Amino acid sequence: MTTTPVLASxxxxxxxxxxxxxGRVAFVPTMGALHDGHxxxxxxxxxxxxxVVVSVFVNPLQFAEGxxxxxxxxxxxxxxxxxxxxxxxxxxxxxxEEVYPHGVRNQQGVTVDPGHxxxxxxxxxxxxxxxxxxxxxxxxxxxxxxDVAVFGEKDxxxxxxxxxxxxxxxxxxxxxxxxxxxxxxxxxxxxxxRYLDPDQRRAAVALSRALRAAQERASYGxxxxxxxxxxxxxxxxxxxxxxxxxxxxxxxxxxxTGEGRILVAARVGTTRLIDNMQIFFDHLPQAGTPTGGSTTxxxxx
Ligand code: PAF
Numbered sequence: 111m112t113t114t115p116v117l118a119s120x121x122x123x124x125x126x127x128x129x130x131x132x133g134r135v136a137f138v139p140t141m142g143a144l145h146d147g148h149x150x151x152x153x154x155x156x157x158x159x160x161x162v163v164v165s166v167f168v169n170p171l172q173f174a175e176g177x178x179x180x181x182x183x184x185x186x187x188x189x190x191x192x193x194x195x196x197x198x199x200x201x202x203x204x205x206x207e208e209v210y211p212h213g214v215r216n217q218q219g220v221t222v223d224p225g226h227x228x229x230x231x232x233x234x235x236x237x238x239x240x241x242x243x244x245x246x247x248x249x250x251x252x253x254x255x256x257d258v259a260v261f262g263e264k265d266x267x268x269x270x271x272x273x274x275x276x277x278x279x280x281x282x283x284x285x286x287x288x289x290x291x292x293x294x295x296x297x298x299x300x301x302x303x304r305y306l307d308p309d310q311r312r313a314a315v316a317l318s319r320a321l322r323a324a325q326e327r328a329s330y331g332x333x334x335x336x337x338x339x340x341x342x343x344x345x346x347x348x349x350x351x352x353x354x355x356x357x358x359x360x361x362x363x364x365x366x367t368g369e370g371r372i373l374v375a376a377r378v379g380t381t382r383l384i385d386n387m388q389i390f391f392d393h394l395p396q397a398g399t400p401t402g403g404s405t406t407x408x409x410x411x
Contacts (some may be wrong), residue, residue, distance in 0.1 A: 115190065115198045122270045124202050124253055131199075134159035136353075137256030137283075139247060142166040142203075143183040143301035144192040151260045152196040154288040158258040163311075164193050164248055166203040171221075172242030183301060202254065203379055209249060213257040218240070221245040224271050225363060231267050231373060232384065235352050243268055243274050251276075259283050264290040264298050266373060266386040267401040270361055277368040286406075290385070292318065298385045313348035314378045321387040322356070324372050332356050332364050339372065340408060350377040355407040367392050 118124040126239055128135075136155035136223045144166075155162045166189050171181035175277075193201050214218055221241050227233070228240035251259065259276075273285045291299045293399055296318035306314055320342035327338035336356055343351055354374040356364040364370045373386040 113197050113199075115193045116200045117190065117202055118200060118202045120208055121204070121253060122201070124204075127200055128255060131161050133161060133173050134163045134257045135163055135249070135254065136258040136260060137254045138162065138164045138260050140164060140189075140248050141168045141182065141301065142189045143185050143304070144189045145291075145299050145301065147262055147264065147299035147348065149157065149192055149196050150287050150291050151262055152193070154286065155258065155260045156197065158260070158284075158286065159256075161199045162197070163200045163254050164198050165254070166201060167209060167246070167250075169209075169242060169246040169290055170206060171210070171245055172239050174236060176239060176306075177236075178302070181305075183304060184186050184375075192208065192306055202250075209246065213282055222248050222275060224275070226395060227271055227363055229268070231353060232353055232375060233267070235375065240268070240271055244271060247272055248275065248279070248281070251281055256283055260286045260288055262290060263287045264300065266371065267361065280360070296322065298383075300383065302381050302383065306378060310348060310378045310381065313346050314351050314381075314383055315384045316342055316346035317374050317376060317383055318387075320374060321372050321385060324356070325387060328389045328393050329369075329392045330396045330405075332366065332370075334393055334396065335372065335389060335391065337376070343374070343376070344369065348378055351408070352382070353407055353409045356391075359388075365391060 116127055136159035138151045163306045166181050170179055179195055185197055222244035224240040224244050233240050269287045276283055276285045280336040295315050297315050307329050309351050320339040323342045324335040324339035339354055343349055355373045358365055359369055359371055370389045371386055372389045
């Protein structure tokens with residue numbers, strides 16, 4: 111279904127449109143540079159409501175100094191085409207001033223404290239990142255007033271934190287996670303993949319191969335799964351590991367048996383990539399099972 115979405119770029123325009131749409135609204139917040147992964151979030155959103163809103167906003171507050179804020183791809187025309195092809199009703203594409211009228215890092219401004227979960231994994235490498243994410247998502251929820259909001263599982267820690275924010279702050283929105291969409295060779299789709307040159311693109315597939323290798327060994331327990339993933343990552347010199355973590359589904363300690371999560375972050379060239387998968391642990395006996403120590407997170411030094 112191709113329709114031309116309404117384009118709102120100010121709070122006023124969005125408010126005026128929202129007042130005319132009393133029914134259920136599903137919301138997909140994005141930073142643009144839309145790809146098939148985003149299109150699948152829009153399709154999930156459509157299953158939850160008659161009206162689908164997508165925001166396209168590169169949020170400066172979630173980028174630290176020296177990160178890729180300036181070079182982050184801004185492709186609004188192409189994004190509108192993706193939204194049109196998915197039958198999106200409204201695209202909210204505000205300016206920075208519209209979202210942060212008193213300045214992005216305004217000392218008097220109120221931000222959302224994401225708590226302890228934001229200090230581990232990506233939060234350990236990107237201090238302040240999740241404060242920026244939760245603050246802008248809270249603002250966007252306030253502006254769009256959705257009934258349902260859809261986020262990709264690819265940003266698993268982000269999804270966990272937004273789910274927790276909605277629950278802890280009693281926000282009247284249902285947060286829905288949608289599965290990661292992958293390229294044919296397994297690489298998780300990401301707007302940042304377009305930074306990769308052909309050699310880096312080939313190397314980047316090591317992340318998903320490492321996670322799959324861990325899944326295959328997980329019936330022998332957590333250390334065996336970690337060892338399998340690390341073997342794949344170490345064999346690819348272009349991949350500079352940030353962390354490999356095996357956890358419970360809610361990012362706590364990995365269970366000895368049952369469902370868990372495996373997450374990886376690494377730099378390929380100057381591009382930081384993340385990926386994660388569900389994993390099921392067991393501890394079948396195995397000759398020479400490697401022992402992995404007591405921690406479940408491996409970080410590069
Ligand atoms: O996942 C993203 O694209 C961003 O972090 C989000 C949720 C749109 C907030 O800026």
